[in-house]
Amino acid sequence: MTDQTAFVDIRHAQKSYGALEVLKDISLTVEQGQIVAIIGPSGSGKSTLLRAINDLDALTGGEIWLDGVQVNKSLPHRQYEKHINEMRQQIGMVFQHFNLFPHLTVRENVTMAPTLLKGLSKDAAEQLAREQLDHVGMLDRIDYYPSQLSGGQKQRVAIARALAMKPKLMLFDEATSALDPELVDEVNQVMKKLAEDQMTMIIVTHEMDFAAAVCDRVLFMDQGVVVEEGPPEVVFRNPTQQRTKEFLRKHLAGAK
Amino acid sequence: MDTELMLKVYPFFLEAAWVTIQLSVLTAVLGLICGALGTAARLSRLAVMRFVGAAYVSVFRGTPALIQLFILYFGGPQIGIQLDAFEAGVIGLGINAGAYMTETMRGAIISIDKGQREAARTLGLSRWQAMYKVILPQAARLMVRPLGVNLNMLIKSTALVAAIAVVELTYTAQRYIGSTYKPFEMFLLAGILYMIIITVVGKGVSWLDRKVQIT
Numbered sequence: 450m451t452d453q454t455a456f457v458d459i460r461h462a463q464k465s466y467g468a469l470e471v472l473k474d475i476s477l478t479v480e481q482g483q484i485v486a487i488i489g490p491s492g493s494g495k496s497t498l499l500r501a502i503n504d505l506d507a508l509t510g511g512e513i514w515l516d517g518v519q520v521n522k523s524l525p526h527r528q529y530e531k532h533i534n535e536m537r538q539q540i541g542m543v544f545q546h547f548n549l550f551p552h553l554t555v556r557e558n559v560t561m562a563p564t565l566l567k568g569l570s571k572d573a574a575e576q577l578a579r580e581q582l583d584h585v586g587m588l589d590r591i592d593y594y595p596s597q598l599s600g601g602q603k604q605r606v607a608i609a610r611a612l613a614m615k616p617k618l619m620l621f622d623e624a625t626s627a628l629d630p631e632l633v634d635e636v637n638q639v640m641k642k643l644a645e646d647q648m649t650m651i652i653v654t655h656e657m658d659f660a661a662a663v664c665d666r667v668l669f670m671d672q673g674v675v676v677e678e679g680p681p682e683v684v685f686r687n688p689t690q691q692r693t694k695e696f697l698r699k700h701l702a703g704a705k
Numbered sequence: 706m707d708t709e710l711m712l713k714v715y716p717f718f719l720e721a722a723w724v725t726i727q728l729s730v731l732t733a734v735l736g737l738i739c740g741a742l743g744t745a746a747r748l749s750r751l752a753v754m755r756f757v758g759a760a761y762v763s764v765f766r767g768t769p770a771l772i773q774l775f776i777l778y779f780g781g782p783q784i785g786i787q788l789d790a791f792e793a794g795v796i797g798l799g800i801n802a803g804a805y806m807t808e809t810m811r812g813a814i815i816s817i818d819k820g821q822r823e824a825a826r827t828l829g830l831s832r833w834q835a836m837y838k839v840i841l842p843q844a845a846r847l848m849v850r851p852l853g854v855n856l857n858m859l860i861k862s863t864a865l866v867a868a869i870a871v872v873e874l875t876y877t878a879q880r881y882i883g884s885t886y887k888p889f890e891m892f893l894l895a896g897i898l899y900m901i902i903i904t905v906v907g908k909g910v911s912w913l914d915r916k917v918q919i920t
Contacts, residue, residue, distance in 0.1 A: 538829035548824035
């Protein structure tokens with residue numbers, strides 16, 4: 450078993466599709482309240498790593514631990530389903546394409562999971578929805594359908610939906626990549642607010658400025674390995690690895 | 706054209722049309738049940754179930770419905786299945802329609818963006834909860850129109866049961882030809898009644914389709 454584990458403890462994560470190895474022995478720890486950004490070129494495995502944390506993409510080797518409990522335990526199918534559903538309730542995830550439920554109103558998007566999984570009463574669910582939507586500045590859209598919202602608004606609702614489950618950890622998979630540039634900031638503001646609330650977050654992002662401003666630590670991944678890791682001021686200003694330098698040069702040049 | 710004769714016999718055709726409607730309704734209900742089961746099998750986690758589902762679809766879409774009816778009605782007694790003609794018609798056509806509906810329902814379900822399932826599972830919903838709370842409500846809306854097409858085909862396929870002597874519209878037309886020698890009028894009358902049934906059902910499907918769309 451284990452001695453003391455970090456809040457989020459990824460141990461020797463390995464994933465391959467046949468002969469293609471997308472994650473090669475990655476280990477990473479995140480302490481409670483920390484914010485870690487994962488950057489890297491597309492195909493580097495950064496999204497796969499993020500999606501392995503809640504077992505959306507199962508690892509082929511290694512362990513994921515959250516708050517002393519192993520997420521990807523080896524269990525018989527039925528028991529594993531029950532276990533992973535409980536674990537996922539503690540891990541919020543925000544997607545690039547929002548994935549709001551289009552047949553439900555903003556209110557219902559937020560309250561569905563807590564009502565279904567925690568047996569909230571109608572009043573409690575309503576209060577929860579108002580609270581969470583107010584937090585992301587979307588309370589005035591509570592009766593709207595997702596199709597009536599802008600991209601930034603959709604993403605804010607998606608964040609509220611994830612937060613409504615009161616997760617211990619939030620995962621962001623390129624949460625602002627699909628947004629028009631002028632809508633990025635409103636989502637970043639919400640994420641900053643979460644950072645102030647001491648939410649533990651792992652963020653896959655292309656936005657170096659944002660990563661530099663909010664994150665405690667930056668991971669640069671390429672070809673399935675962590676090439677460089679450290680505080681943002683070090684990784685962004687004084688990278689030691691050649692691959693990091695090249696990526697940052699291209700990316701920062703491309704951004705301008 | 707002998708319109709006088711048509712007016713004289715049409716009450717009997719109306720009665721026969723009522724049998725056609727009953728056949729259609731029962732067949733549609735059985736078809737939907739078979740389609741739902743077939744879909745569940747085809748989307749199952751278990752390979753055996755997926756195979757059973759796929760076999761069901763290819764067997765019943767790969768052979769003429771008329772042959773299926775004949776096997777059930779004429780061949781059935783040989784293997785201990787005794788059905789009257791109406792029962793054989795409903796069961797035979799229902800299972801046949803179910804194979805087509807399986808493909809319709811499955812198509813609608815798999816066309817829902819996989820991000821929807823992922824978002825649901827990420828929140829902690831089980832496979833089944835994700836299916837009936839997130840995927841099915843969206844897929845059901847997509848199914849209305851194509852199931853309407855299945856229904857249209859199904860209503861017309863009820864004419865096949867004339868071959869096992871169920872007294873529905875087509876059989877009635879044939880019977881009146883025997884006594885009147887007016888095949889044009891008799892088949893025309895049957896055709897008109899089929900058309901009325903199908904038009905009404907088609908309008909109903911369109912209405913339902915409009916009603917269920919997400920605003």
